Amino acid sequence: MLKSFVIMDKKFLISKINRLRKEKNAVIMAHYYQIPEIQDIADFVGDSLALAQQAEKTAADIIVLCGVYFMGETAKILNPRKKVIIPDENAGCSLADSCSAEEFEKFIKAYPNHTVVTYVNTTAAVKALSDITVTSTNAKKIVESLPKDEKIIFAPDKNLGDYINSQTGRKMLLWEGACHVHEQFSLEKLLKLKSQYLDAQILAHPECKKPILLVADFIGSTQALLNYSEKSEKNQFLVATESGILHQMQKQSPKKEFIPVPPDDSTCACNECNFMRLNTLEKLYECLLTEKPEIVLDENIRKKAVKPIKKMLEMSGK
Secondary structure, three states: OHHHHHHHHHHHHHHHHHHHHHHOOEEEEEEOOOOHHHHHHOOEEEOHHHHHHHHHHOOOOEEEEEOOHHHHHHHHHHOOOOEEEOOOOOOOOHHHHOOOHHHHHHHHHHOOOOEEEEEOOOOHHHHOOOOEEEOOOOHHHHHHHOOOOOOEEEEOEHHHHHHHHHHHOOOOEEOOEOOOOHHHEOHHHHHHHHHHOOOOEEEEOOOOOHHHHHHOOEEOOHHHHHHHHHHOOOOEEEEEOOOOHHHHHHHHOOOOEEEEOOEOOOOOOOOOOOOHHHOOHHHHHHHHHHOOOEOOOOHHHHHHHHHHHHHHHHHHOO
16 A cells, blocks of 8 residues: 555656646756656756757756756856756765865966866866866767867866876876766676676776776767667676666666676665765755756856857767
């Protein structure tokens, strides 16, 4: 009886969310790392690049960004006249937190005459200090498009920066930041899993540490991992990225098996971002109802931050 009640309650909650977004001309955007219920109710689900592209061209009056705080900021930077709200303002990002604008500005000044390339996982204030913003989808392409003798600062993810250096032959100066999720993958546990699933391919996000990337069969952004798993002739995959993507992988390839790679310091079988998991259907409903928490940015910072994002979108070719 209790299980039946919970299912009915969830259906009722979803119906209220659907009514509110229609009444308010709101669009719900969700990152692949959100819980399945939010992914399923969203108007659009994607990685950081796709969310930025969708935010730029939406006709909605309200954007509900179900992800982490910097994603809401990016949507607001691109849509200053639209209201951008998020289910939980405490949904931060370890990468963004690792790179404060004050410290990063000092870093830039210490290395003059460098082009500043920053990962999208940064605050609006850090983007405002940047020349180009990138995502894991387009970082290699954008870095390769710069002159070979260009001096480049890359921040904040040292693992992604190191991977791009290895792929392009560049010697970018790297900020010492990392994603707490991708840093925690255990090579030992991955190899143990591989011994159990001998035919499985290892899929890894470039934010992972080098030992994980060295044993991977395919390295790519969240979207690239999803596309690869769908097209591959293989039927089993060991996935080294935030486990939320497994929901979309399973939906697109229901006959295939996806096994999450566990973190090093946990008995949990999967690796989840605690910030991403702060968002729930209940919070999504509340933020649509109250139109809060709202993303509010200093206009001077916004105007500076929009330039590197626009440059990224132009260079991405979409």
